[in-house]
Amino acid sequence: MSELRCYGCGNVLHSNNENEAGYVPAKILESREHILCQRCFKLQHYNTNSEIQLVAEDFVNILKNVGKHDALVVYVIDLFAFESSVIENLSSYLLDKPILILANKRDLIPASVKDNKLKTWIKSRLNTLGISHVIDVILSSGQTNYNTDLIFDKIEELRNGRDVYIIGNSNVGKSTFINSLLKNYSNFTDKLITTSYFPGTTLNVINIPLDKKSYIYDTPGIITKNSIYYAVEPKVLKYILPRKEIKPTTFQLKNKQTLILGGLATFTFKGGEDTNFTSYLSNFINVVRCKEDKKSNTFNNLVKTKNIHPISNNINSIKDLKTVNLTIEKEGKLDVVISGYGWLSFEGNKQELELQVPSCCNVYVREAMI
Ligand SMILES: Nc1nc2c(ncn2[C@@H]2O[C@H](COP(=O)(O)OP(=O)(O)OP(=O)(O)O)[C@@H](O)[C@H]2O)c(=O)[nH]1
Ligand SMILES: [Mg+2]
Structure with a gap:
C-alpha cells in the first residue's frame, strides 16, 4: 500500500496512536480520499491546538537537506517579529546558497x-544579523496578497525550472503564502495547507507540483527560544500577534516613569531628558502608565485582578519577569525590541532604560524600522 500523507501538515497518515502526528481514525483512512489528519482537521475547523511539535534537530536536518538540493530557496521573515524570524547559522546549513527574502506581514x-x-x-x-547571500528582498503579505504577482514572477525567473523551498521559523506565514499562490495560480483551492496562529502548525515537508517536473515545498518552522512566544501558553498568542495594521501610540515620558505593557512586560525610563516613546504593539495589548515606585504594586494588582491584557498563567507577579538594564549610547532614531512582542521607538539621547520581560525573552536595541 503506498504511503498516504496529510495534505494539511505533510505527515504520514496512520491510525495507530492518537497522540502521534498524522493520526486519523481508521474509518477515514480506509476511504483513501484527500485526507486531513485529526490534528489538522481540528485546527482548520475548530482552531484548537495539539501538543505535537517539531524539534530543533529535525528542523536543522530539513534545512541541511534543502542545502543539498539544486533549488531556489525562499526565506520568509515576519516583519513584526523580525529578530525572532532569524534562523541562526542559516548560511552554513544552506551551504551558502543564495536566498530570496520575503519580508512578510507587510x-x-x-x-x-x-x-x-x-x-x-x-x-x-x-x-547585521548575519544573513548573507541575499538575492533580493520583496515585501509580502499572505493575508492581503500584497505583491503576489511580483513574487510569483520573480520565483519563476529565479527558479529557472528548478524546485522551490519555502523556509523560515514558525508562524512567519510560509503556509499562508503558499496557499495564496495555490488560490491565485492553481486549481488546488480545495486542498489548502493548514495554517494557524499556533506555532508549529506544519510538521513535515509538503510538496505541491509547480509543473510536470518540479515542486514547491512548504517546510515546518520552529519557534526561537528567545521569543516571547516561547514564554506563554498558545492561547495567549492571539493577543500578542497583531491581526491588522499596528496603531502606534506616543507616550511623553519623564524619568522615573513606567509603562506596563500588558501583563507580560514593563518599560521604565530610569534616567535622561524627557523623551517621546512610540509603542508598536498588537492593538490588544493594554498599556498602563505609572510612576516607577508604584510599578510592582500596579503590575501585580492588574495581573491579579485580570484588569489587563494579555495575561499568562506563567506570569503571576513581577517576580516572574527578568530585568534588563540598558544605557543608550547611540544617537538617532532607535527601537528597543521585546522579541516577538513589539517595540518602542525613540530618539537616542543617553537614556537609562529598564525592561522587565519573561525570562526566555531577548531585548534588542536597533536602528528604527519606521
Ligand atoms: N497579518 C498577517 N498575518 C499573517 C500573514 N501570513 C500569515 N499570517 C498569520 O500568521 C499565522 C501563521 O501563519 P502560517 O502560515 O501557519 O505560518 P507558518 O510559517 O507556516 O508556520 P509553521 O507551519 O508553524 O512553521 C497565522 O495566524 C496566519 O493567519 C500576513 O501576511 N499578514
Ligand atoms: Mg506552516
Whole structure:
C-alpha cells in the first residue's frame, strides 16, 4: 500500500496512536480520499491546538537537506517579529546558497511607511544579523496578497525550472503564502495547507507540483527560544500577534516613569531628558502608565485582578519577569525590541532604560524600522 500523507501538515497518515502526528481514525483512512489528519482537521475547523511539535534537530536536518538540493530557496521573515524570524547559522546549513527574502506581514506595518525605506532597513538589519547571500528582498503579505504577482514572477525567473523551498521559523506565514499562490495560480483551492496562529502548525515537508517536473515545498518552522512566544501558553498568542495594521501610540515620558505593557512586560525610563516613546504593539495589548515606585504594586494588582491584557498563567507577579538594564549610547532614531512582542521607538539621547520581560525573552536595541 503506498504511503498516504496529510495534505494539511505533510505527515504520514496512520491510525495507530492518537497522540502521534498524522493520526486519523481508521474509518477515514480506509476511504483513501484527500485526507486531513485529526490534528489538522481540528485546527482548520475548530482552531484548537495539539501538543505535537517539531524539534530543533529535525528542523536543522530539513534545512541541511534543502542545502543539498539544486533549488531556489525562499526565506520568509515576519516583519513584526523580525529578530525572532532569524534562523541562526542559516548560511552554513544552506551551504551558502543564495536566498530570496520575503519580508512578510507587510499589512501589519503602517501603510504610511514607504516600501523602499523598509527594504533598505531590512537589508541592513539582515546583514547585521548575519544573513548573507541575499538575492533580493520583496515585501509580502499572505493575508492581503500584497505583491503576489511580483513574487510569483520573480520565483519563476529565479527558479529557472528548478524546485522551490519555502523556509523560515514558525508562524512567519510560509503556509499562508503558499496557499495564496495555490488560490491565485492553481486549481488546488480545495486542498489548502493548514495554517494557524499556533506555532508549529506544519510538521513535515509538503510538496505541491509547480509543473510536470518540479515542486514547491512548504517546510515546518520552529519557534526561537528567545521569543516571547516561547514564554506563554498558545492561547495567549492571539493577543500578542497583531491581526491588522499596528496603531502606534506616543507616550511623553519623564524619568522615573513606567509603562506596563500588558501583563507580560514593563518599560521604565530610569534616567535622561524627557523623551517621546512610540509603542508598536498588537492593538490588544493594554498599556498602563505609572510612576516607577508604584510599578510592582500596579503590575501585580492588574495581573491579579485580570484588569489587563494579555495575561499568562506563567506570569503571576513581577517576580516572574527578568530585568534588563540598558544605557543608550547611540544617537538617532532607535527601537528597543521585546522579541516577538513589539517595540518602542525613540530618539537616542543617553537614556537609562529598564525592561522587565519573561525570562526566555531577548531585548534588542536597533536602528528604527519606521
Ligand atoms: N497579518 C498577517 N498575518 C499573517 C500573514 N501570513 C500569515 N499570517 C498569520 O500568521 C499565522 C501563521 O501563519 P502560517 O502560515 O501557519 O505560518 P507558518 O510559517 O507556516 O508556520 P509553521 O507551519 O508553524 O512553521 C497565522 O495566524 C496566519 O493567519 C500576513 O501576511 N499578514
Ligand atoms: Mg506552516
